[in-house]
Amino acid sequence: MARLSDIIEAFLKTLINEEEGAVEIQRNELANKFNCVPSQINYVISTRFTADKGYYVESRRGGGGYISIKRVNTESAGEYLMHIITSIGNKISQLTSEVFINNFVDYNIIDDREAMLMKAATSDKVLIDIPVEKRDEVRATVLKHMLMSLTVL
Amino acid sequence: MARLSDIIEAFLKTLINEEEGAVEIQRNELANKFNCVPSQINYVISTRFTADKGYYVESRRGGGGYISIKRVNTESAGEYLMHIITSIGNKISQLTSEVFINNFVDYNIIDDREAMLMKAATSDKVLIDIPVEKRDEVRATVLKHMLMSLTVL
DNA sequence: ATTATATAATAGTCAGGGATAGTCAAATTA
DNA sequence: TAATTTGACTATCCCTGACTATTATATAAT
Incomplete structure (x- = not known):
């Protein structure tokens, strides 16, 4: 059964x-x-x-x-985002993360304010209290979840 | 019901x-x-x-x-945000954090997408790998930095 | 008239019961 | 061994009602 x-x-x-x-x-x-x-x-x-x-x-x-x-939406932006999300591994550096975010702005997936928010949430400043070996993992999780949330609305 | x-x-x-x-x-x-x-x-x-x-x-x-x-009459969004930022202590629970974020939506300081982003970045799901005793601290930091970023743009 | 007292018209508090959903680890199954 | 299933225990939210507190107004006493 x-x-x-x-x-x-x-x-x-x-x-x-x-x-x-x-x-x-x-x-x-x-x-x-x-x-x-x-x-x-x-x-x-x-x-x-x-x-x-x-x-x-x-x-x-x-x-x-x-x-x-x-x-989540599966069309256009949603699809693109999903692709990005799956392409982000378990870890991501602040620099790579910023490159991604800037790309989203270029592609009109997010606007400037949203980009600021995302950069703020994934910055080393914010994650300073997390042990270095864990930091890129947490950043990847934060980034992926933020992107995921965008596919809903 | x-x-x-x-x-x-x-x-x-x-x-x-x-x-x-x-x-x-x-x-x-x-x-x-x-x-x-x-x-x-x-x-x-x-x-x-x-x-x-x-x-x-x-x-x-x-x-x-x-x-x-x-x-409550909120003078300017920036002032209100600064006030909130300073009122947030070193720690904040997910629930309290969400209350704040919902509030910002009610006051038209952020829109629904931005709220989704902020909630995603401050959710327990995202911070799951951070030891419980540290989690609310990290959340407070993330939230405050995101709010800060909003005062700029 | 003035003051004191009773009565009516409100709102506040709190604890309990019921209705949900969440967590976690043990037991079971594939 | 890993995924699934189970159930005991917990957490949260909503609704109710008995009891309390406060205020305005009518009435009585002086």
């Missing part, structure tokens, strides 16, 4: 397609539909709907709580 | 916009309009119209009592 997680993943992706890129679910309801414990939904989301794979997830607890999953 | 608190929040914010920054309501009347207990109005106000979020609330009991909500 196929793994339940795969089935839930497929179900959600179908839903996302039908809803044109975004769904909002209730964790318990979905768990109930598939006769599993609620935390399995978290498992599916954390293993299959990651930022790396092009999804943006938000949630809220309490009465009327929800989990929303958005697929 | 939709959250009543969100509906009331939206109602009040619309009212505040229409009235150019200030409203005066009667607690019981509003509770009646939304079929809830009066104390829910207090809940909405205390969770959504806090000083942190840029609102100033006054009230008076007894006959002819009222609750007034005013949106």
Whole structure:
């Protein structure tokens, strides 16, 4: 029998397609539909709907709580960004990062203010407290997540 | 089920916009309009119209009592930003950080894309590799530097 | 008239219950 | 061995209602 997680993943992706890129679910309801414990939904989301794979997830607890999953845009800028994101490795230097960001401005992917923000967040100044051997890794993560966020809106 | 608190929040914010920054309501009347207990109005106000979020609330009991909500007048965006920057300590949680960022959107200091960028750069997801005891420090630094960059352009 | 007191009309506080979602590690399965 | 499944425990958010606090107004006492 196929793994339940795969089935839930497929179900959600179908839903996302039908809803044109975004769904909002209730964790318990979905768990109930598939006769599993609620935390399995978290498992599916954390293993299959990651930022790396092009999804943006938000949630809220309490009465009327929800989990929303958005697929990033796949057209034009979005596609280009996704390409860049996957091309960025686990580490990136400040200099390389700045080159990327400047390119985005040239390509009209981001504007000057957004570039300033991104440079600020990925500068060595900001990451000064992080051990040198970790710094380029954190920078890569920050940069990739910022780019990912741009593909959503 | 939709959250009543969100509906009331939206109602009040619309009212505040229409009235150019200030409203005066009667607690019981509003509770009646939304079929809830009066104390829910207090809940909405205390969770959504806090000083942190840029609102100033006054009230008076007894006959002819009222609750007034005013949106704080922000002189210039730059001044406001500088004020926020200096008010941020050495550490900040993800939640608090998001509250600030949402606030900037409300004040038209940044737009939705910029907010996404900032949230991405200050999220726990991004800082996951930083030891917990350091995480809020790094977040504060990142946030402050990004805000700084906005005061320039 | 003036002052004191009672009553009515507000708003505030707080703790509890219910409804969600998140985390983590143990157990299971492929 | 790695991925999946499970469930106990935790965290967060919302809504309610009983009880309290404050203010204005009407009434009574002087």
